Amino acid sequence: MSFDQIIDRRGSNSSKWDLMETATGVSPDDGIAMWVADMDFAAPDFLQDAVRGLLDKANYGYFSGEPEMKQAVAWWMQERHGWTVSPDAMFSTFGLGNAIAMCLQAFTDPGDEVIIFTPVYHEFTNKINKCERVVKESPLVIRDGVYRMDLDALEASLSGRERVVLFCSPHNPAGRVWSREELRALAAFCARHDLLLISDEIHHDLVYPGQKHIPMAVAAPDAVNRVIMLTSASKTFNIAGARLGIVSVPDEALRTRFAAVFRALDVSPNLLGVVLTQAAYSPRGAEWVDALVRYLDDNQHFFVNAVDEIPGLSAMPMQSTYLAWVDFTNTGMSMDEVTTRVKQTARLAPSMGVVFGSGGENCLRFNLGMPQAQVTTAVERLRAAFSDLQ
Ligand SMILES: Cc1ncc(COP(=O)(O)O)c(C=O)c1O
Structure with missing residues (x-):
């Protein structure tokens, strides 16, 4: 299995994809779900085998x-x-x-x-x-x-x-x-x-x-x-x-x-x-996690560096997790304006920082647990949505 494989989770009762429109207003037709903290990768073989073993016992x-x-x-x-x-x-x-x-x-x-x-x-x-x-x-x-x-x-x-x-x-x-x-x-x-x-x-x-x-x-x-x-x-x-x-x-x-x-x-x-x-x-789980962490590390480096190059946006350096934290304070915009651009123009559905309590008001949290191609698309869309700040 490759982490690059894009899996369409729409219609699978995934909270992240199937509740996205109701919860965030971003349509799953062309939006990218970056809110709920799970990943868009297929389960590894050893987990599939374990579930098959369970099924076989009936x-x-x-x-x-x-x-x-x-x-x-x-x-x-x-x-x-x-x-x-x-x-x-x-x-x-x-x-x-x-x-x-x-x-x-x-x-x-x-x-x-x-x-x-x-x-x-x-x-x-x-x-x-x-x-x-x-x-x-x-x-x-x-x-x-x-x-x-x-x-x-x-x-x-x-x-x-x-x-x-x-x-x-x-x-x-x-x-x-x-x-x-x-x-x-x-x-x-x-x-x-x-x-x-x-x-x-x-x-x-x-x-x-x-x-x-x-x-x-x-x-x-x-x-x-x-x-x-x-x-x-x-x-x-x-x-x-x-x-x-x-x-x-x-x-x-x-x-x-x-x-x-x-x-x-x-x-x-x-x-x-x-x-x-x-x-x-x-032991097989350990090998899989090592590969996953290498993949997520590439995702987060790419995302944090690219976002930091967009004037007004600042991503906190990530030491762990696939949950990137971006501060929009220096755009000088209200968070209403920021979220309109992120959701309606870029068609991205991150989590709103305000729900995380004091200090989160001007931030959005982006889930990067997805194939690199989707992270790249997300960055391109963010860049375009804030291109007037260049
Ligand atoms: C810090 C933390 N604790 C707990 C949870 C939720 O755990 P569970 O799905 O097992 O209820 C999350 C999910 O994002 C989390 O980030």
């Missing part, structure tokens, strides 16, 4: 394959991230959105404040609000061109009602890979203020050369009793539709609290997710 009853899948997760985390995690600490949830909501239910009460570093994955805010907890934004600052946490400003603004930090590592949007020092500083901050640290590491495998993702549990072993680790094969292997996330809770007392919510909601292994995750976390 039985979809309750099953007991979860221990093997958790072993595969533990193998992957050790092999790829140097993190030793016991399968006994893991729960398999219906994806990480579900996991975040369950963590909020298990570890906080209505009205408690949850700290997030904005701009950040918009569902953090949605889940906190829907669970009737309170969002506390800690805006990231840009230094040397990339996002940094400002823990001093956060410290000065604490109300005393904060219970949890909901952290994104690597960061979505823009793909910041946090350094060991930054991770340790955050863990120490949480210890100082008795906060739990929920570390959503869903993007942990898509990290570009020169960068190294360090799991929070590895960076701050002394804080591990307050850390909840969220991981998934979904972004790495493009299997988000199989709805499987892993919550690892190293601390026994916290694990008991999480288990109570998990059981109350009757969350149990999702057969397809388990089969795909187990097949993904394998």
